[in-house]
Amino acid sequence: MARAADVVVIGGGIHGCSTALHLALRGLKPILIEKDYAGRHASGVNAGGVRQLARDLHEIPLSISSMDLWERIEELVGDDCGFDAHGTVLVAENEAELAGFRERVEDLRLRGFEHEELIDASELRRLVPAVSERCPGGVVSRRDGAADPFRTTQAFRRRAVEKGAEVIEGVTVTGLSRSGANWRVETTDGDFEAPKIVNAAGAWADRIAAMLGEPVPLAVVAPMLMVTSRLAAFIKPVVILRGRKLSFKQLENGTVVIGGGHLSTPYRDSNETVLDWEKLAISARTVWELFPAMHQATIVRAWAGIEAYMPDGIPVVGRSSTSEGVFHQFGFSTHGFQLGPGTGAVMAELVATGSTNTPIDGLGIERFAAK
Amino acid sequence: MTAAADLAPSYELVVIGGGPAGLAAAALAARAGVSTVLFDENPGVGGQIYRAITSTPVRSRAILGEDYWDGAALADEAKASGALIVNGATVWSLDRQRLVGVSLGGKARLIEAGRVIIATGSQERPFPIPGWTLPGVMTAGAAQTALKAQGLVVGGRTVLAGSGPLLWLLAAQTLRAGGRIDAILDTTPRRNWLQAMLHLPDFALSPYFAKGLALLREVRAKVPVHRAATIEAVGTDRVREVVFSGAGGTRRLPVDLLLLHQGVVPNVNLANAAGVAHVWNDRQLCFVPVLDAEFGSSVPGIAVAGDGAGIAGGTAAAERGRIAAIAAVRALKPQAAVPDTQAIRQRLQREEMGRAFLDCLNRPADSFRLPEGDTIACRCEEVTAKQVRETAQMGCEGPNQMKAFLRCGMGPCQGRLCGLTVTELIAAERKTTPDEVGYYRLRPPVKPITLAELASLPISEAERKAVER
Amino acid sequence: MFKRLADSSPAIAISVDGKTVTARAGDTVAAALLAAGIDHCRTTPVTGAPRAPYCLMGVCFDCLVTVDGVGSRQGCLIPVREGMKVETQLGRREAGR
Incomplete structure (x- = not known):
């Protein structure tokens, strides 16, 4: 006998867990199926940035709705998730970069988005005293911050279960087929049936889509991060760069997480990644130049989480183009953590009501259909 | 002295660790004509068992014993073989593409290896008792290292506690050197003898039998030995006394130094981070790499020799190193002449004969592996046994999730001093096996490197082009 | 806690938190401190x-x-050198000084 649910959510990252929670909050019975354990991959081991800054126009509405949830995250999931809001600062390394940032901020204002704010050298120095003297300014998004990724994903998972979702870990989906009005989800631990499916399978989501005859050009990537030993507190906001790849954040415990998108080699079938130390060395040199306070730091760990990157760098959120009752929520292209809470709410709304008030135009899977 | 810049971009064989396994492997491979580099992080070769064999200030051979001086031949052999031996070199990364990250004199390099032999040996098993983080509490191996390498012998009020051959060897060496030992607290559970007796016939034939008995006699004649079921190091700024309970109730001894030891376990960090599969060995109560008959691991081209392959002692380590090296030579240079494996295997077998007896006899009691209450499990992040137990009860199923909840294993030692404790605690709380629970997934750098060292990695041409803007 | 078997190795002067400490050739930083x-x-x-x-x-x-001047080094792996400056570490003193 197949186990029955209202919705089967495939994938236990922050997106799958958030969607399962919001479905349960709407009174539906979701079953979430995760091949490893919740937060095993990118959702659990990303840099933890909670960032509205520098987002693609298509995803700004999702990002803003997500930020509202982040600001009441403890009420939502029963854990503050280590979220702090010390802002994200995009540092301009030269005047030409700053001029480009000014154009972007002005363009956003015309469109009615006011979360990005241009700052001059003195405000940059006030926000980030440790940054190198030569940087002429930047952009700040003051409500941004950072959270503990694994703790956050686990908190969503736990609250989803408390609200009636079932979470099944260590089980892999092996096939999808129609069964009357339902979808039959075949797995390594028996079958499940539900009228609706949400594909939140991250770096493995193309395999789910392929089962529906809906191939999608997903790249499997694993951006690298490294962390230092504990240092005296010297920086509050998250710092990112545009020209060179860098994200930089000191955690409450004093350790500094250094990322920015240099990629390792992922092996998604064995859950392994092989790091590229020459690229990490580039990050080390960038940090060396920008933050003299880091000259005595030691690197204690480096790692990479496996995730999906779409050709246009923005996620797939919305209905399947081929299969009634199936919804996609993947391909967050190395910036999906902040979007998790809000996108889960939007997806639950879409699944439950058939539409959503938050614009998700331009994010549909049909944009990749063979022409 | 070799500098980082002197290293070639690639070697046919990279041997990591300069103890008996590494020295024997490097010597054999280099003599067969394989371009070989041996990286060792200590100032001189010898590993732990032959620590400072080329430089020890201990002149009297009787103090450290003849077994120690056996190491000199291995060191000479390696030096004469033509292998490049690089000391003060910390290997901080190894991956399945056999790219070796190494730091030397404050500079880092990435070296390509045709084959890799990991010979990183063993470390002392964590001994989590109350107060084990206090200054004045050290491992027995630490005192032995200070004796071998610097000629430092314990002088103040000293108590040794635990079980295993090294504890008794250190006691004998210390006494011969004129050091002071006030008491030995023997933590070997009496019932271990029952299990061990099954393996006595083999042990009686092994080289360790006569040596072991002689050591026990030598030490017992001079030092009071007490059985201890619990041990606590007491003090605030440093250890002041050791409190133990045994058949005669609770006793307190004032101490300046408490030396702990309950056997050694494979040093798994580098192999684990390279993706080598490991399995729980219930007799040795530790994770060991899954290896074929030639010590090849689950990762092609990477072998693990010596005590890192499972504890068998220094002489066995050298033989294992030779077997792994022969496999490497055969793969790299099929025409090269290599020694007869059969003879090596026979010697190895003889060395390994007594192991089952020793493992069973010296199996540490649960109470010294599975701490409770406020006893620290993770020294770096100061995580207590109670925190680990409670988090496991709340549903945390594995050490990797535990890292995220408690930060245990995330300090600079990278789980070396808490990994086994955390795995066994989770298994106990969740009523499952250590094998099911698994071990930390270790991340490179397996030894911390400075940002400056990482930034010093030479930029390849491709990278230089990529960063030009 | 420890005494030297013989003081035959050449003396090496290092400074520990500004005070001169006489170590011996062959000492690591940790051994010299002990x-x-x-x-x-x-x-x-x-x-x-x-x-x-x-x-x-x-x-x-x-x-x-x-x-x-370089923080968080493993004292047991570093041989002493004449004139070496060793500082004990208080908590997070590694950076930002």
Whole structure:
């Protein structure tokens, strides 16, 4: 006998867990199926940035709705998730970069988005005293911050279960087929049936889509991060760069997480990644130049989480183009953590009501259909 | 002295660790004509068992014993073989593409290896008792290292506690050197003898039998030995006394130094981070790499020799190193002449004969592996046994999730001093096996490197082009 | 806690927190601290508890000290050199000084 649910959510990252929670909050019975354990991959081991800054126009509405949830995250999931809001600062390394940032901020204002704010050298120095003297300014998004990724994903998972979702870990989906009005989800631990499916399978989501005859050009990537030993507190906001790849954040415990998108080699079938130390060395040199306070730091760990990157760098959120009752929520292209809470709410709304008030135009899977 | 810049971009064989396994492997491979580099992080070769064999200030051979001086031949052999031996070199990364990250004199390099032999040996098993983080509490191996390498012998009020051959060897060496030992607290559970007796016939034939008995006699004649079921190091700024309970109730001894030891376990960090599969060995109560008959691991081209392959002692380590090296030579240079494996295997077998007896006899009691209450499990992040137990009860199923909840294993030692404790605690709380629970997934750098060292990695041409803007 | 079997190796002067300590050729930083009777080499970043060398074989990281201005070095792996400046570490003193 197949186990029955209202919705089967495939994938236990922050997106799958958030969607399962919001479905349960709407009174539906979701079953979430995760091949490893919740937060095993990118959702659990990303840099933890909670960032509205520098987002693609298509995803700004999702990002803003997500930020509202982040600001009441403890009420939502029963854990503050280590979220702090010390802002994200995009540092301009030269005047030409700053001029480009000014154009972007002005363009956003015309469109009615006011979360990005241009700052001059003195405000940059006030926000980030440790940054190198030569940087002429930047952009700040003051409500941004950072959270503990694994703790956050686990908190969503736990609250989803408390609200009636079932979470099944260590089980892999092996096939999808129609069964009357339902979808039959075949797995390594028996079958499940539900009228609706949400594909939140991250770096493995193309395999789910392929089962529906809906191939999608997903790249499997694993951006690298490294962390230092504990240092005296010297920086509050998250710092990112545009020209060179860098994200930089000191955690409450004093350790500094250094990322920015240099990629390792992922092996998604064995859950392994092989790091590229020459690229990490580039990050080390960038940090060396920008933050003299880091000259005595030691690197204690480096790692990479496996995730999906779409050709246009923005996620797939919305209905399947081929299969009634199936919804996609993947391909967050190395910036999906902040979007998790809000996108889960939007997806639950879409699944439950058939539409959503938050614009998700331009994010549909049909944009990749063979022409 | 070799500098980082002197290293070639690639070697046919990279041997990591300069103890008996590494020295024997490097010597054999280099003599067969394989371009070989041996990286060792200590100032001189010898590993732990032959620590400072080329430089020890201990002149009297009787103090450290003849077994120690056996190491000199291995060191000479390696030096004469033509292998490049690089000391003060910390290997901080190894991956399945056999790219070796190494730091030397404050500079880092990435070296390509045709084959890799990991010979990183063993470390002392964590001994989590109350107060084990206090200054004045050290491992027995630490005192032995200070004796071998610097000629430092314990002088103040000293108590040794635990079980295993090294504890008794250190006691004998210390006494011969004129050091002071006030008491030995023997933590070997009496019932271990029952299990061990099954393996006595083999042990009686092994080289360790006569040596072991002689050591026990030598030490017992001079030092009071007490059985201890619990041990606590007491003090605030440093250890002041050791409190133990045994058949005669609770006793307190004032101490300046408490030396702990309950056997050694494979040093798994580098192999684990390279993706080598490991399995729980219930007799040795530790994770060991899954290896074929030639010590090849689950990762092609990477072998693990010596005590890192499972504890068998220094002489066995050298033989294992030779077997792994022969496999490497055969793969790299099929025409090269290599020694007869059969003879090596026979010697190895003889060395390994007594192991089952020793493992069973010296199996540490649960109470010294599975701490409770406020006893620290993770020294770096100061995580207590109670925190680990409670988090496991709340549903945390594995050490990797535990890292995220408690930060245990995330300090600079990278789980070396808490990994086994955390795995066994989770298994106990969740009523499952250590094998099911698994071990930390270790991340490179397996030894911390400075940002400056990482930034010093030479930029390849491709990278230089990529960063030009 | 420790005494030298023989003081035959050449003397090497290092400074520890500004005070001159006489080590011997062949000493590591950690061994020199132990021989000099210095009772702890750092305090922990979490609770500020004192720590001293524990394993002397590079696995425990309790002998972390600042050597010639570079923080969190493993004292048990670094040989002493004439004029070397060693500083004991207080908590998170590694950066931002």
